[in-house]
Amino acid sequence: MSEKLEELLNKLKLFTDRQDAEARLHWSRNSYFLVVMSILILAFSQKPVENIPQLVIFQMLITFLGIILSIIWLLIQYRSSQYMLYYKREVQKLVKETNAPDIYPEKLGGIEIRKLAYALPITFLVIWLALLFLVAMNLFG
Secondary structure (H helix, E strand, O other): OOOOHHHHHHHHHHHHHHHHHHHHHHHHHHHHHHHHHHHHHHHHOOOOHHHHHHHHHHHHHHHHHHHHHHHHHHHHHHHHHOOOOOOHHHHHHHHHHHOOOOOOOOOOOOOOOHHHHHHHHHHHHHHHHHHHHHHHHHOOO
């Protein structure tokens, strides 16, 4: 095997390993955010105080925290998705150069899971905005 081909195959392995590692991190982060969001929704539903104005303030704080974390989650999803896309493109280039089997085919059909995963933080962002609206209605209505 020529040195050039061996070097390209090493790069192919490197990019494949990096893409796989980023995909695992991507889904681990999703799991952590889902747990945190579940805890926040549970906290929102609790009544640690009986005084209505204090309860509304508590719910507002939880809601703002949920909104901020949803936005952070969405930004992390985006960055992770960009890394995975970069690694996949590099692998696809190297596959063509080395005549290796196509690991990440360009056209599989359907929607990519990394894109579908955006639904998670967006859904929670919508939930938190709806809860903020309801809390504001209790406060001002």
